[in-house]
Amino acid sequence: xxxxxxxxxxxxxxxxxxxxxxxxxxxxxxxxxxxxxxxxxxxxxxxxxxxxxxxxxxxxxxxxxxxxxxxxxxxxxxxxxxxxxxxxxxxxxxxxxxxxxxxxxxxxxxxxxxxx
Amino acid sequence: xxxxxxxxxxxxxxxxxxxxxxxxxxxxxxxxxxxxxxxxxxxxxxxxxxxxxxxxxxxxxxxxxxxxxxxxxxxxxxxxxxxxxxxxxxxxxxxxxxxxxxxxxxxxxxxxxx
Numbered sequence: 250x251x252x253x254x255x256x257x258x259x260x261x262x263x264x265x266x267x268x269x270x271x272x273x274x275x276x277x278x279x280x281x282x283x284x285x286x287x288x289x290x291x292x293x294x295x296x297x298x299x300x301x302x303x304x305x306x307x308x309x310x311x312x313x314x315x316x317x318x319x320x321x322x323x324x325x326x327x328x329x330x331x332x333x334x335x336x337x338x339x340x341x342x343x344x345x346x347x348x349x350x351x352x353x354x355x356x357x358x359x360x361x362x363x364x365x
Numbered sequence: 366x367x368x369x370x371x372x373x374x375x376x377x378x379x380x381x382x383x384x385x386x387x388x389x390x391x392x393x394x395x396x397x398x399x400x401x402x403x404x405x406x407x408x409x410x411x412x413x414x415x416x417x418x419x420x421x422x423x424x425x426x427x428x429x430x431x432x433x434x435x436x437x438x439x440x441x442x443x444x445x446x447x448x449x450x451x452x453x454x455x456x457x458x459x460x461x462x463x464x465x466x467x468x469x470x471x472x473x474x475x476x477x478x479x
Contacts, residue, residue: 292454
């Protein structure tokens with residue numbers, strides 16, 4: 250089946266530094282990738298939708314200059330948290346849309362970001 | 366707008382007990398409905414889905430029936446195991462905007478003890 254590989258699975262960084270999270274579709278082409286953020290014991294909040302070769306669409310309240318999303322190829326999408334602060338600490342999950350007609354959504358395993 | 370409401374957790378059960386996790390939705394038209402499971406420290410795994418009214422999704426002993434009349438998609442399992450302990454999310458996909466992101470409920474934590 251479709252697999253999305255997300256790396257790193259966890260990362261600790263200092264305040265003010267940037268962190269890049271990668272999601273790769275291993276055996277299919279992901280034209281659309283969704284990025285979610287999950288706070289402890291809460292649901293997934295959609296941050297942005299990215300389509301290959303075009304700019305990402307951000308949800309209201311999400312700072313596009315802080316959360317940079319790049320989807321330059323059909324198998325790779327990245328989320329870069331720039332100038333990270335402790336309040337950015339969270340669990341980030343990507344999801345690729347595999348088949349629109351059959352509603353195939355495949356999720357990465359998530360990245361636990363801790364900013365100290 | 367579209368939304369999903371799940372019962373508040375945590376749900377604590379003994380092994381072999383019957384499980385029900387309620388999920389209701391608000392949406393225009395006929396959305397597709399999903400249940401996802403998240404084990405500690407991991408991403409989400411699709412548990413089951415249903416794409417039209419009266420469809421029943423099933424997997425690993427879990428079942429859910431798409432009820433249009435009550436706008437519900439309750440998750441059930443006849444006999445839970447300790448390994449079922451996880452967080453369960455109900456979600457929907459907008460019928461009129463194919464290919465858009467799933468909308469999730471807040472999740473329900475299930476804890477099963479032996």
